[in-house]
Amino acid sequence: MATGRTHRPATRSRGIPEATVARLPLYLRALTALSERSVPTVSSEELAAAAGVNSAKLRKDFSYLGSYGTRGVGYDVEYLVYQISRELGLTQDWPVVIVGIGNLGAALANYGGFASRGFRVAALIDADPALTGRAVAGIPVQHTDDLEKIIQDNGVSIGVIATPAGAAQQVCDRLVAAGVTSILNFAPTVLSVPDGVDVRKVDLSIELQILAFHEQRKAGEEAASPDGGVPAAVARKESADKGPDGDVPAVMPA
Structure with missing residues (x-):
């Protein structure tokens, strides 16, 4: 089996966008799971859902590989596994x-x-x-x-x-x-x-920080008023910023 020092993936030379390259492992993981269950074909909608992307993006990505599927049948799972593995350079050691x-x-x-x-x-x-x-x-x-x-x-x-x-x-x-x-x-x-x-x-810490941001955001949404208004803390801040007649001052305090 060839080694990595003598063979390089062809993705760049074939002009496949980096964003598409980044999604190919997601498709391969989903296709491998289907293959292990002996599923022969899969539609673009089913595969896109399994990979976590939309079907239009998936079809566009596969067009760079020269794979368009068959209308009414979908994509051949085993062939796609081979095709993506080859494109990623995974058919070698x-x-x-x-x-x-x-x-x-x-x-x-x-x-x-x-x-x-x-x-x-x-x-x-x-x-x-x-x-x-x-x-x-x-x-x-x-x-x-x-x-x-x-x-x-x-x-x-x-x-x-x-x-x-x-x-x-x-x-x-x-x-x-x-x-x-x-x-x-x-x-x-x-x-x-x-x-x-x-x-x-x-960087695992960065990924955790991003998750913490989303958790904080969800917590803020849950703290919003029942009628869909702003969160209570924001409402209190806006109330404090209003003038004596309830209007927001033309010039905010420093």
Whole structure:
């Protein structure tokens, strides 16, 4: 099976928009679930609902792949699984290294979904000498001193950074210098990379903060008056801002 160092996905060369590329894994996940249930075909409406997008957007996305389905029948599930997997580069073997084998790195190493999606954890790397040689998910941890040799020996082009923020940029620089061209960054920091290197950042704290915003917003809506008015706290603020006759002053107080 080919390795990631010699084959790159064709999405950019074929002019597929980045937004479409970002949705392809969602379609693939939904299609894989259908395939596991031996569902032969699926309509655009059913697949769009399963992927969480609207059907018009799905049909537009699939048009970039040259797949238009059959009127009255829908899309062939197995063929779409193959087509999207090929477009994403998942029909070949992608060796991955994980750098930083703390709690998060160890959890990633133990994640069973990599192998079934075309990724092979080729090496686990950490700076702590106490971890060197210890097996995590059946893979011995290797020291960062050997990072460049590990990458070359395994033909790695994808690196996962799960280190503390302070070490992430240095690790990133070494990965790039050794030939890694795609990085998945779990460290809570922004990485600087040269042109030609792709970085995807996963920040759990940011995602939680976004959820907190929506929770606060929902709480405010629930606190609104029964007749659909503004929340009580806002009403009190507006009342305090009104003049003696109940009108809002022309010039608001500083």
